[in-house]
Amino acid sequence: YMTRTADTDLSLEQRAQFAKDVQADFLFSVHYNASDSHRQFGSEVLVSTQAPYNAYGFQFGTVCLKNLTSLGLYNRGIKARAGNEGDYYGLLRESSKRGIPSVIIEHCYLDFDSDKAYADSDEDLKKFGQLDAKSVAEYFGLKSSALGVDYSKTEYVEVDASKPVPVTISNQLGPEECEVSLWNNKPSTGDISIAVHGFDTNAAILYYDYSLDGGNSFTPLYQWPNANPLTNTNDEDFVISFQLPQGSAAQFILRNYNMFDYSTASNVLDLNTRVLATEFQQGKAVTPIAPEVSTTTEVADSYDYTDNYGINEGVWSEEESVETPTEDDQTTQSHTGSKSQASIWLPVLLLAAISLIIVLLLALVVRLFVLEHRKEE
Numbered sequence: 001y002m003t004r005t006a007d008t009d010l011s012l013e014q015r016a017q018f019a020k021d022v023q024a025d026f027l028f029s030v031h032y033n034a035s036d037s038h039r040q041f042g043s044e045v046l047v048s049t050q051a052p053y054n055a056y057g058f059q060f061g062t063v064c065l066k067n068l069t070s071l072g073l074y075n076r077g078i079k080a081r082a083g084n085e086g087d088y089y090g091l092l093r094e095s096s097k098r099g100i101p102s103v104i105i106e107h108c109y110l111d112f113d114s115d116k117a118y119a120d121s122d123e124d125l126k127k128f129g130q131l132d133a134k135s136v137a138e139y140f141g142l143k144s145s146a147l148g149v150d151y152s153k154t155e156y157v158e159v160d161a162s163k164p165v166p167v168t169i170s171n172q173l174g175p176e177e178c179e180v181s182l183w184n185n186k187p188s189t190g191d192i193s194i195a196v197h198g199f200d201t202n203a204a205i206l207y208y209d210y211s212l213d214g215g216n217s218f219t220p221l222y223q224w225p226n227a228n229p230l231t232n233t234n235d236e237d238f239v240i241s242f243q244l245p246q247g248s249a250a251q252f253i254l255r256n257y258n259m260f261d262y263s264t265a266s267n268v269l270d271l272n273t274r275v276l277a278t279e280f281q282q283g284k285a286v287t288p289i290a291p292e293v294s295t296t297t298e299v300a301d302s303y304d305y306t307d308n309y310g311i312n313e314g315v316w317s318e319e320e321s322v323e324t325p326t327e328d329d330q331t332t333q334s335h336t337g338s339k340s341q342a343s344i345w346l347p348v349l350l351l352a353a354i355s356l357i358i359v360l361l362l363a364l365v366v367r368l369f370v371l372e373h374r375k376e377e
Helices: 013-019 055-070 089-096 113-118 122-139 275-283 329-377
Strands: 027-033 043-047 074-082 100-110 177-186 193-200 204-212 236-241 251-258 262-265 268-273 317-323
Touching: 013 027, 013 089, 027 089, 027 122, 043 055, 055 089, 055 100, 055 122, 074 089, 089 100, 113 122, 122 177, 177 251, 177 262, 177 268, 193 204, 193 251, 268 275
Parallel strands: 027 100, 043 074
Antiparallel strands: 043 100, 177 193, 193 236, 204 251, 236 317, 251 262, 251 268
16 A cells, blocks of 8 residues: 555654554655765664664664675664653654554655666656565565566574564664874875774774864764674774875864764874874884863764865875784784884883892892901901
């Protein structure tokens, strides 16, 4: 059943009641997304906060997102949002009141070019419709000899229907950890490598962006490596690389975003290429770190990556490839770090040696005094 086949208005209550009147097994609401920042991308499924409808929605969502991401869309996960009267989203709230499972399918972001390309023609929309139908058929284990398909052996994610699935509920906080440090520096080419660390117990980290001007402007959002919002997993450490022209300076700061779009900002790295080149030649460990900045904000900023820090776009380049630290990188880092540690520990060891010599001399004097005293006796 279709709640409407023409461009007519129906209230959320009317849509849910229509589903109730036809004794629907499930209500699926078809949507396309947009964001305030116009930078987000990917597919997501919104589900009820109420048991058992949360679990039913989660099981369908895993099937639906598997099909949507097969097109190449980014997986933004399955989410529930509480409101004053149960669910924040009215369709989900009204459906649950009437005992009908429901979900909202957000196929992609129409205000982001790479996502919009998936919904840019009638054929694209038809493809989405076919994938939605396939997801429903798989969820209900349907089969058709006429179509030559059999989904009766569909495997479902096992969940406890008596309570909400934990990964669907936000704690309304940003990731617990977001740290950056200088991993490698090549003055001859201007290549800079930054080690990134991020962790969140509550939700998978999906995106990151960064700034070279202390937070005045940021890059587009990039995918966080190996993020899976359905299992609440992601890489905790990786390396990003970019290029800074000789003689330039930058205040590097990175933000990570969890699946609920809450962010945490990192510490700030003062990247002065003149200083870095000098320290590199001297074999020093180069990790200049400034105090941390405020954390935990929602995605609401617009992308305005201007030339505020003296690096024009024709020279500065961002390598979108994300690296996992290699053994060679670790060797380089430990090599520069060992020189710095040696310079720190050398005075300490020298002081300890002098102290030990003084103690031994005092012991020798006392010993000689005791021996001389015994001879006199």
